[in-house]
Amino acid sequence: MSARRRAGALLVLLGLAVLALTLPAAAQDAAKEPAYRAFPLLGSRLAVWAIAQLHLNFAAFILGVPIFAVIIEIIGWRTRDARYDWLSHEFVKLTFAAFSTTALLGALLLFLFAGYYPKFWTYMSSIFFPTYGIYAALFFAETFTVYLWYYGWDWLSGPRKGIHVALGVLSNLFGTAILLVANSWVTFMISPAGITESGALKGSVWAAINNYTWMPINIHRLIANIVFGGTIAAAYAAFRFLGATSDEERARYDWMGYIGNFVALSAFIVLPFAGYYLGREIYAFNQTMGITMMGGFMSWLWIIQAILIGVLFLGSNYYLWLGMERIPGSERYRRYVPMMIGILAFGFMVWATPRSMVITLDEARAMGGTHHPVLGFLGVMSAKNTAVNMMILTTFLSFVLYRRANRISTRSWAGAGMLIQWAALVAAAVVVIFYGVYGYFVESLVRIGFSVYQVMAVLGAIVVVMAIDIPMFRGARSTGAIRWGTIAPRSQYVLIILAVTFTWLMGLMGFARSGIRQHWHVYGVMVDKSVDAATPAIGYAANVITVVTIVFFALVMFIFWLGGLSDRGQAGAHGHAPAPLIAGGSDEQA
Amino acid sequence: MRVPVGVKVGLVSLVVMGAYSGYANYIPQVQSKPPQELSLEGGHVTPAQLVKAGEEIFHTKGTCEICHRVGQKGTRAPDLAGIGARAGKTKPGMGAKQYLVESLLQPAAFIVEGYPPIMPAVDKPPIALNRSEVWAVVAFLESLGGTVDVTLDDIPATVGAGGGGAAAAEVKIPGDPKAGEAVFMGKGTCLACHIAGKVGAGKVGPDLSQIARIQTPDYIMAKILNPAGRGTVAGYPKGVMPQTFGQTLSAKEYTDLVAFLLTLK
Numbered sequence: 001m002s003a004r005r006r007a008g009a010l011l012v013l014l015g016l017a018v019l020a021l022t023l024p025a026a027a028q029d030a031a032k033e034p035a036y037r038a039f040p041l042l043g044s045r046l047a048v049w050a051i052a053q054l055h056l057n058f059a060a061f062i063l064g065v066p067i068f069a070v071i072i073e074i075i076g077w078r079t080r081d082a083r084y085d086w087l088s089h090e091f092v093k094l095t096f097a098a099f100s101t102t103a104l105l106g107a108l109l110l111f112l113f114a115g116y117y118p119k120f121w122t123y124m125s126s127i128f129f130p131t132y133g134i135y136a137a138l139f140f141a142e143t144f145t146v147y148l149w150y151y152g153w154d155w156l157s158g159p160r161k162g163i164h165v166a167l168g169v170l171s172n173l174f175g176t177a178i179l180l181v182a183n184s185w186v187t188f189m190i191s192p193a194g195i196t197e198s199g200a201l202k203g204s205v206w207a208a209i210n211n212y213t214w215m216p217i218n219i220h221r222l223i224a225n226i227v228f229g230g231t232i233a234a235a236y237a238a239f240r241f242l243g244a245t246s247d248e249e250r251a252r253y254d255w256m257g258y259i260g261n262f263v264a265l266s267a268f269i270v271l272p273f274a275g276y277y278l279g280r281e282i283y284a285f286n287q288t289m290g291i292t293m294m295g296g297f298m299s300w301l302w303i304i305q306a307i308l309i310g311v312l313f314l315g316s317n318y319y320l321w322l323g324m325e326r327i328p329g330s331e332r333y334r335r336y337v338p339m340m341i342g343i344l345a346f347g348f349m350v351w352a353t354p355r356s357m358v359i360t361l362d363e364a365r366a367m368g369g370t371h372h373p374v375l376g377f378l379g380v381m382s383a384k385n386t387a388v389n390m391m392i393l394t395t396f397l398s399f400v401l402y403r404r405a406n407r408i409s410t411r412s413w414a415g416a417g418m419l420i421q422w423a424a425l426v427a428a429a430v431v432v433i434f435y436g437v438y439g440y441f442v443e444s445l446v447r448i449g450f451s452v453y454q455v456m457a458v459l460g461a462i463v464v465v466m467a468i469d470i471p472m473f474r475g476a477r478s479t480g481a482i483r484w485g486t487i488a489p490r491s492q493y494v495l496i497i498l499a500v501t502f503t504w505l506m507g508l509m510g511f512a513r514s515g516i517r518q519h520w521h522v523y524g525v526m527v528d529k530s531v532d533a534a535t536p537a538i539g540y541a542a543n544v545i546t547v548v549t550i551v552f553f554a555l556v557m558f559i560f561w562l563g564g565l566s567d568r569g570q571a572g573a574h575g576h577a578p579a580p581l582i583a584g585g586s587d588e589q590a
Numbered sequence: 591m592r593v594p595v596g597v598k599v600g601l602v603s604l605v606v607m608g609a610y611s612g613y614a615n616y617i618p619q620v621q622s623k624p625p626q627e628l629s630l631e632g633g634h635v636t637p638a639q640l641v642k643a644g645e646e647i648f649h650t651k652g653t654c655e656i657c658h659r660v661g662q663k664g665t666r667a668p669d670l671a672g673i674g675a676r677a678g679k680t681k682p683g684m685g686a687k688q689y690l691v692e693s694l695l696q697p698a699a700f701i702v703e704g705y706p707p708i709m710p711a712v713d714k715p716p717i718a719l720n721r722s723e724v725w726a727v728v729a730f731l732e733s734l735g736g737t738v739d740v741t742l743d744d745i746p747a748t749v750g751a752g753g754g755g756a757a758a759a760e761v762k763i764p765g766d767p768k769a770g771e772a773v774f775m776g777k778g779t780c781l782a783c784h785i786a787g788k789v790g791a792g793k794v795g796p797d798l799s800q801i802a803r804i805q806t807p808d809y810i811m812a813k814i815l816n817p818a819g820r821g822t823v824a825g826y827p828k829g830v831m832p833q834t835f836g837q838t839l840s841a842k843e844y845t846d847l848v849a850f851l852l853t854l855k
Contacts, residue, residue, distance in 0.1 A: 242595040297621070307610075497603075539614050542614030
């Protein structure tokens with residue numbers, strides 16, 4: 001990054017700080033002004049929607065990537081493997097380039113709120129003013145820590161590497177704290193707490209922060225950010241792979257893409273569980289809101305979500321299966337692939353089956369109601385929980401097979417170990433299916449509890465299998481080195497589709513999160529009386545999400561291109577170690 | 591001609607997003623419109639107009655259809671077909687319109703056997719129907735098999751005072767919540783059967799962690815003194831809650847306990 005760009009980024013931060021300090025005054029002025037102003041051409045809602053989603057996308061990326069970047073750096077530091085240090089630096093470089101754009105979009109969002117929704121902003125400030133200063137301080141702390149982390153990569157190497165890693169950890173802690181503060185604002189709008197019936201703060205602001213959906217969204221976003229960061233980093237690597245001109249470059253970006261996808265997949269597997277927790281808390285806060293979300297006008301949104309998640313599961317598995325083709329010895333596991341495709345495809349279909357159809361009266365009479373007589377049974381939570389848990393188990397199996405593709409255990413107890421592993425997987429599948437079927441015969445209150453048993457069975461199987469797998473394959477005999485760079489090019493398009501799909505999914509979930517408030521700025525407290533108070537239908541929302549996703553990727557490509565400019569013509573002069581050779585040089589996956 | 595990687599990747603991405611968008615536009619489109627305020631006070635309205643207005647509110651602002659159907663059994667709430675005819679026979683000593691008004695404003699006062707106590711009071715946010723709207727909904731429900739005879743005077747004048755975020759009077763109970771928590775965990779032995787936020791572990795009775803959100807102070811106060819008279823929440827055993835708190839608790843302990851329960855939101 002040039003000195004000019006650095007100065008520019010600092011100016012943005014300074015502007016944000018001034019903004020944060022002047023916002024209360026702006027909010028006071030706003031109280032005398034009209035409740036709403038109209039944004040030219042687009043309308044205020046669309047302007048806020050687009051900028052908020054773009055800001056969220058960038059923020060998710062710059063908060064998610066450093067989490068696994070520092071883990072990769074620690075792996076490189078402890079194993080003294082320079083490849084991981086290079087990779088970690090590459091990942092941080094990507095986020096670094098996106099840092100100032102995130103801040104700019106955040107500032108723009110604040111201007112939009114203060115300018116076009118002044119009454120709403122005044123109200124939010126009346127509750128959350130004490131958190132503004134904390135947010136600004138955390139932002140500064142994170143920025144300077146990340147700057148030091150990135151620019152000090154070589155200065156803090158060798159015996160001082162521990163300090164460098166600590167900086168990485170610290171920047172992640174500050175980043176997570178920023179996430180928690182920002183989440184308190186958005187979750188308060190969904191599930192307000194700590195206020196009187198007239199909306200005034202009752203006591204401490206902590207009660208407003210610690211509302212029903214705050215912690216579930218903290219957890220959900222933290223995991224989703226890692227998935228998102230992984231998919232974007234993998235897509236970047238895929239793009240570089242497809243444009244590579246040498247085997248060495250292809251090998252490097254094949255490996256980088258694999259790591260990005262591995263990170264995304266690992267976090268993605270647990271994301272549905274965080275989603276259950278969030279859904280449960282929404283119901284706990286307000287039954288009407290929960291029912292509106294799942295069974296009201298938003299019910300079709302979850303069918304789209306099911307399709308997107310189905311694509312993510314199928315795509316992630318397909319990428320792993322393609323990746324196994326470049327691993328000598330993986331042939332012995334090919335026979336499992338048809339079975340896994342079957343489970344994933346069936347799970348996908350079950351998850352995408354709606355409970356009730358929006359149909360005409362004649363059609364309903366012909367069908368005997370709005371529920372299909374046969375397929376309607378697959379539209380309920382019992383079937384869907386079973387499907388998603390089976391898909392998670394299958395994806396985990398894909399990963400386990402990939403992990404051991406070129407390794408043969410030399411442990412004397414390997415046979416018994418594998419037997420226990422298979423038993424754990426089968427037992428989990430039996431528990432999942434048993435409670436899925438049993439769920440049809442009990443009341444809904446009891447059925448909800450079954451999902452916990454299903455989740456625990458899947459998580460338990462994952463823990464048992466990995467607890468055996470790691471020691472079982474330590475010091476294993478290799479059947480040949482992974483031929484990095486020889487993976488089929490279509491696999492790289494899969495990585496790009498995964499990134500696009502996950503970004504689109506984030507947009508959809510953003511719409512869901514806002515849409516469940518319907519015509520309320522703050523649910524049950526502050527009514528939306530603007531011209532945009534109606535919550536749009538899914539088609540309109542999808543069009544907005546697509547446009548925002550296109551703009552996001554256009555900006556990302558531009559920023560990555562800008563980031564790459566500084567590297568051109570000064571390879572090695574940047575101060576960081578050159579890219580390591582990877583082609584044909586590794587027996588290990590990660 | 592060799593197509594640049596950027597173009598190929600861009601095209602793939604556009605096709606993927608286009609497919610998602612296309613499907614989202616293909617499926618049924620349902621928009622959630624903000625409810626319109628209805629005011630009938632002071633004006634002349636025929637029963638037919640009232641029923642029509644009530645039906646509209648039932649389908650829109652009232653969000654009743656999320657759980658209730660007319661002519662179709664639901665898992666969350668009773669079928670309302672014929673409710674106008676059977677409302678007068680559901681709760682002993684209560685006429686049809688009184689029962690319907692109570693069901694809308696204090697839904698937990700009487701829970702139909704087999705259904706969970708999840709209905710919110712319709713005059714409170716987020717539904718926040720005003721007095722005219724509650725009147726119209728009662729008329730619509732009466733029209734489902736019964737005679738429409740509800741008048742505006744049957745709807746309490748206080749209904750809708752707190753709707754839409756306007757200031758509403760807060761109920762002040764002259765008790766000490768901290769002392770009430772001690773009663774809950776000690777002398778009252780409530781924790782043996784109920785959970786209340788961070789205290790208690792019993793599951794014999796309903797979880798009270800949000801009792802102040804879903805119940806009125808009147809209900810909570812009456813339920814402690816006369817549990818059987820307020821009915822048993824669906825899914826829980828009948829006759830377990832002692833009827834003797836009116837004798838065993840002092841007046842202070844009772845008000846403290848109520849004050850504590852009202853903090854559970």
